[in-house]
Amino acid sequence: MSETSFTPLSRKDxxxxxxxxxxxxxxxxxxxxxxxxxxxxxxxxxxxxxxxENGVLGxxxxxxxxxxxxxxxxxxxxxVTLRRGGAYVHxxxxxxxxxxxxxxxxxxxxxxxxxxxxxxxxxxSANDTAxxxxxxxxxxxxxxxxxxxxxxVTKDGRxxxxxxxxxxxxxxxxxxxxxxxxxxxxxxxxxxxxVEMAPGLxxxxxxxxxxxxxxxxxxxx
Numbered sequence: 158m159s160e161t162s163f164t165p166l167s168r169k170d171x172x173x174x175x176x177x178x179x180x181x182x183x184x185x186x187x188x189x190x191x192x193x194x195x196x197x198x199x200x201x202x203x204x205x206x207x208x209x210e211n212g213v214l215g216x217x218x219x220x221x222x223x224x225x226x227x228x229x230x231x232x233x234x235x236x237v238t239l240r241r242g243g244a245y246v247h248x249x250x251x252x253x254x255x256x257x258x259x260x261x262x263x264x265x266x267x268x269x270x271x272x273x274x275x276x277x278x279x280x281x282s283a284n285d286t287a288x289x290x291x292x293x294x295x296x297x298x299x300x301x302x303x304x305x306x307x308x309x310v311t312k313d314g315r316x317x318x319x320x321x322x323x324x325x326x327x328x329x330x331x332x333x334x335x336x337x338x339x340x341x342x343x344x345x346x347x348x349x350x351x352v353e354m355a356p357g358l359x360x361x362x363x364x365x366x367x368x369x370x371x372x373x374x375x376x377x378x
Contacts, residue, residue, distance in 0.1 A: 163357030165309075165338040173198040175264060175306050175336050179205050186210065186255070186296055188265035188278075189233035191306045195264055196237070208260060210292040212251045215243020232292070255292065255299040263300035265293060267307050267332075269322045272348040272369040274332040276305060277324035290327060297328030309337035309366055316368030318342065318349060339363055343374055350374035 166174065172194035179185060179199060186208045187193050197218040199205050207216040209231040216231060217238035224238060231237045246254075254260060267278040276297060279290040297303050310316055318335065334352075335342045340363055341352040352374045354363055364371050 163355050163362075165355055167338070169194060169198075171306050171336055171338055174341065175304065178334075179203075179262065181205070183261035184208060184254075184259060186260050186263040186300060187216075187231070188263065188293065188296070189291075190266035192264040192266055193231060193233055193235055195306075201240075208251070208254065209237070210248075210251050210255065210296070212246045212248050213237065213239070213243070214246060214251075214254075215240045217243070252292070252295060255295045258299055258301065260296070260300040262302045262304060263296040264304045264306060265296065265327075267305045267317065267327075268324045269317050269319050270305050270307075270332050270335055270344070271319055271322050272344070274330040274344045275322050276303070276327045276332050277322040278305075278327045280324055293327045297331045302333050303328070303331045304334045304336065305332050306336040309339040309363075314366075316366060319368035339366065342371070343376075345372075345374075347372055352376045 168191050172191055175195045176198035181203050184206045187195055196207050196216055206214065208214050209216055211232045213231065217240040220236055220238045225236050229237055229239060265276065265278055267276050268280065269277045278293055307317055332344050335344065339358060340354045343350045343352055348370055350372045351363065
């Protein structure tokens with residue numbers, strides 16, 4: 158079967174797609190990598206309160222060249238802005254928000270997600286980009302919902318959506334939705350359910366790039 162013509166989403170498009178689904182009024186933590194870009198695509202008129210575990214509540218989008226404050230960074234050491242009403246808090250208070258179940262959503266990157274919702278987003282090898290788990294375990298356990306945004310396959314073509322994770326686990330059975338450059342996929346009782354696919358991409362092609370069985374969601378149009 159010949160492949161159809163499709164264009165994978167860019168990293169910015171992936172962040173924009175996640176931002177579309179965040180409702181008004183949610184308190185949201187953004188992990189390092191693609192998730193930090195999500196704040197750039199939530200309209201300022203929509204009130205979403207972004208949290209960073211280093212002690213920032215009410216983050217705004219990335220600053221322009223003339224607006225950068227070198228003392229205001231997120232957990233990934235990137236410069237951020239502070240929206241009106243935002244606050245700096247002690248690190249312990251920040252984790253009290255996480256562990257107390259006060260976050261509506263956490264958006265993390267990942268190396269792998271298993272069909273039962275297990276997430277692996279760190280490694281023990283010095284060659285990997287995330288050699289320590291940081292606050293991800295607390296976030297995966299403490300937030301009310303966990304979404305993942307990541308490339309659908311690795312640079313050498315291996316699936317990141319798998320039957321079981323080969324990397325050390327960050328949390329078990331915690332991921333609810335996955336956004337990749339090829340699809341939006343829910344994690345359900347029957348496994349991975351495809352909500353939408355990149356324009357022009359066929360289901361069989363998506364399945365070939367996925368390491369576990371896919372199902373079509375009722376939401377898929």
